[in-house]
Amino acid sequence: MKRRSGFSVMARLIGLVKPLVGFMVLAVVMGLAGHLCASFITIFGSYAVLGLLGFDTPLGLKAMFASVVLFAVLRAVLRYAEQSCNHFIAFKLLALIRDQVFLALRKLCPAKLEGRDKGDLISVITSDIELLEVFYAHTISPAAIAFFYTAVMCLFIGSFHPAMGILALLAYLAVGIIIPLITSRLSGSGRTAADAAAEFRTGSGDLSGFVLDSLRGLSETIQYSRGRERLIQMNDRTDALSETEKRMKRTAGRNMAVTNTAILLFDLCMLLVSAMLYQSGKVDFAGVLVPVIALFSSFGPAVALANLGSTLQNTFAAGNRVLDILDEIPAVLEVAGREKTAFEGAAAKNVSFSYGAESILEGVSLEIPRGQVIGIVGKSGSGKSTLLKLFMRFWDAGNGSVEISGRDISRINTADLRNMESFMTQETHLFHDSIRSNLRIAKLDATDAEIEAACRKASIHDFIMGLPQGYDTPVGELGDTLSGGERQRLGLARAFLHDAPFLLLDEPTSNLDSLNEAVILKSLREERDGKTVLLVSHRQSTMRVADAVYSVEDLSRTGGRVS
């Protein structure tokens, strides 16, 4: 994780939400006015007491009581309006940030997400982004309100005597900034509160990842009787996390105690200073009563600012993780605005590729003429799937060029490429939705007849019709109510439905019995007129459909033709 300063995280987070600046200003103005109304209720109340005691007051008694009532009503209305405005901002902002994060993920996908811990990613998308709401709705505006409110109150208290104004300023600064800064730097084990907050966010991401991993590996855990160990590990992680949280809470509690003590001491100071000024005739009795009451009742925004300290560290840690995703550079950049390309065949020319330092393909050349079925064989791990991914441009080739219709695919519009290619991977993911919707993602405007035709080609139509709700049957959670072969055939149906000229099939028949394999091979033969197929398979029976078969290990040396 990249470490950024609190200031730069804050600046970036504010930058993310420029479109809502107007609403933010409105929330601050209403919040400021609301707080001032609240303070002036007590201040006018104290003037009213002075009036009752026979002292001179700026307004008549009736006007003062009426003002108190007016301020009370205004306070309520302004508070309501400020809160509504903040909620509106918060939810709009969440939508805005989620949009940006999903956009970033879409660009990073799939190359940069392959190695990433999915649980950690889920934690960023859900809890980290949600925590940013705290930053926008409950951090920026309280800080701005505290700033303006403090300025107004210092001027008001200072209007009785400058010394009292300066004392008030010191009090607000101490409570709102100095004390939280000092206490946030001191935590039990010598680490800063920021460290604890970052540790907490990372720990909770790790825990989500661990839980997800445990759920996915449930059958292995049961089979090898590792339930107890797994549970102990989970408990250890949870305990470590709650220990960090406890430490953070303890720090927050201690800070609160220090802040409250400081408020009482500053009030006492104000009382002493005003009494001394009164004795030396510098202020009248109102100059004692009103500033003391005004200071006493005006720490709200400064305390709110102080309280931000503990949540702010947490928010910055979350912000850092969100920014990490936004700043990640995609392995492959999207292409748009280029001349449209129609499929005329594909080729790899002297292509080399490595995942980091691990070299997978070296000097690979392969011609895939239009209308042909080309088979690729090779040892497990030799790079067959990788070669298909290069044709999909999930990764860019290190050296050499991957071409479609004679043009390097890094110069073909990404949208054209997706329309030209149907890729069936070894793992067919099924969404938690009906079978029909799961198929329709391959062609959003597909008619029911088209879906049915694709399913017949993939030899899965009869199975679907046998289900209680046919095509409307919901696929179970994680799709594990379907067998591997059924999932595979649904994957194939998607590939057929997508109806692209270039089909890339990675082990399309590995989980099928020979009967289903035969139906699918027949479909492939029938389809072949308008289609070009790149087929990876370990099964000789499947490879019989190919016009030419190459071994991926030999593609660089001998041309690699096997049959």
Ligand SMILES: Nc1ncnc2c1ncn2[C@@H]1O[C@H](COP(=O)(O)OP(=O)(O)OP(=O)(O)O)[C@@H](O)[C@H]1O
């Ligand atoms: N995203 C990745 N990052 C790093 N290494 C990877 C990645 N994907 C695959 N590999 C590695 O690259 C090598 C080739 O993988 P690939 O999936 O292309 O092989 P394959 O020939 O299709 O294997 P199989 O027949 O078992 O499916 C393997 O050693 C694999 O571990």
